[in-house]
Amino acid sequence: MIHNLPTPTDARGVAVSECKPSSLEDYERALYQFQSYFGDPTETLAATVENDPEFVMGHVFNASAMLMMTERQYIPAIQQSIVCAESLSHKSNDREKGLIAAAREGLEGRWDRACAAWDRVLERYPRDAMAIQCAHLMDFFCGDAVNLRDRVGRVIRHWHEGVPGYSYILGMQAFGFEECNQYDKAEETANKALEIERRDGWSVHALAHVMEMQSRYEEGKDLLQSRAQDWAPNNGFAFHNWWHLALFHIEHEDFLGALGLYDEKVIPEDSDVALQMLDATALLWRLHLQGVDVGKRWNRIADMWARKATVENGYYAFNDLHA
Ligand SMILES: [Fe+2]
Incomplete structure (x- = not known):
């Protein structure tokens, strides 16, 4: 006798192809991390797919979240996640196939087509929170x-x-x-x-x-x-809001306040995160334009960019411009 099991859905009622119940719980946790910037969704998802290698959404979400870092260094891992997701196409639903196609467009550098692919998913599944946010972030980067x-x-x-x-x-x-x-x-x-x-x-x-x-x-x-x-x-987006606070200090010509935020909040330690390095560079540039001596901070951020140059040059124009 064939039993028709109900299709699993996520917390927003969006259909997910069959997976372990714990994988769906992990998916929700990763989604919260992605939305709130508290915690690292890719860390959560990497552990999830290790435990449930056939969890399509785990692979595709992991690939999509890594794409949002706008760095070439993640391409091999993104590629691997997409290949895993594609190999499960026989058990993927139409939404998941659409998300895999979007991630592949992103992987191959066609960010506009990735957004169009996420949009096609959203036409049928407007509560796909991951697709909305990925497209939103890509719109931001573009x-x-x-x-x-x-x-x-x-x-x-x-x-x-x-x-x-x-x-x-x-x-x-x-x-x-x-x-x-x-x-x-x-x-x-x-x-x-x-x-x-x-x-x-x-x-x-x-x-x-x-x-x-x-x-x-x-x-x-x-x-x-x-x-x-x-x-x-403990928020992964905080450096950018600190950067905005530093801009308000600059507007008040409180340059010491802005430099203090640079040192303590925007980039307190050497970083390998391009998004954070962008803000550091942009803040120093604004201070420079105001005639502020920023000391050796230029050298330090230049060294950080130099360490990334061989891999990252030519991947994302906004990063290149700041480097
Ligand atoms: Fe901003």
């Missing part, structure tokens, strides 16, 4: 302001407070509004997100952008400082 707003805008009617992770969708939409110069809507949406999840660093970031754009420097400084206990400790 500077695609309209899609930062509208890609989220196309799916948000399928979300509400009862759906886990709704606040993070609002946070992305808030940033999209800000990038499209709709500052009131951005602020309202980010505040709504923070009412649900006050530790959401991406929503705080959207507010910081609004305040920077509207020259509300004092308010921006207060916002970041007063909420630092929420968005900063």
Whole structure:
């Protein structure tokens, strides 16, 4: 007798091909880490697929999350995860096949086509939180302001407070509004997100952008400082919000304050993370333009870039420009 087992779904009701129940729990944990920047989703997923090598979403999420680092050094690991996911196509559902195709586009450098592929998934599965965020981050890396707003805008009617992770969708939409110069809507949406999840660093970031754009420097400084206990400790995105705080210090010509943040928060130790090195470089450049002597900090960041140059040169123009 053939039993028709119910198709497993994730916490948002999105169908997942058959896997161990513990793998789905891991997936949810990795998704929270991805959305909140508390913890490392790739570490979680690597352990998950070791325990459940046929967990398609584990492989495809791992590949997609690594793509978001914008560094060539992850390409071999991304490639390996995609090959594992592709080898499971006989048991993948149509959404997973779409996500694998998007990751492959990203792997091969076609970031615009990766976003189009995530969009095709979202047409049928608007609550695929991983696809929304990957496309949003790619829009961010490509500077695609309209899609930062509208890609989220196309799916948000399928979300509400009862759906886990709704606040993070609002946070992305808030940033999209800000990038499209709709500052009131951005602020309202980010505040709504923070009412649900006050530790959401991406929503705080959207507010910081609004305040920077509207020259509300004092308010921006207060916002970041007063909420630092929420968005900063153990958060992988905190360096960028500290960078924004340093910009508010620069606006007030408090260059020592900005340098203090550079040393203690933006890049307290040598880093191998391009996204962090970008902010360090950009902060030194702004201080340099203000006539501030930044001492040997240029040498240190130049050495960090030099260590990455052979592998990373020519992969992502924004990184190259800062290096
Ligand atoms: Fe920013």
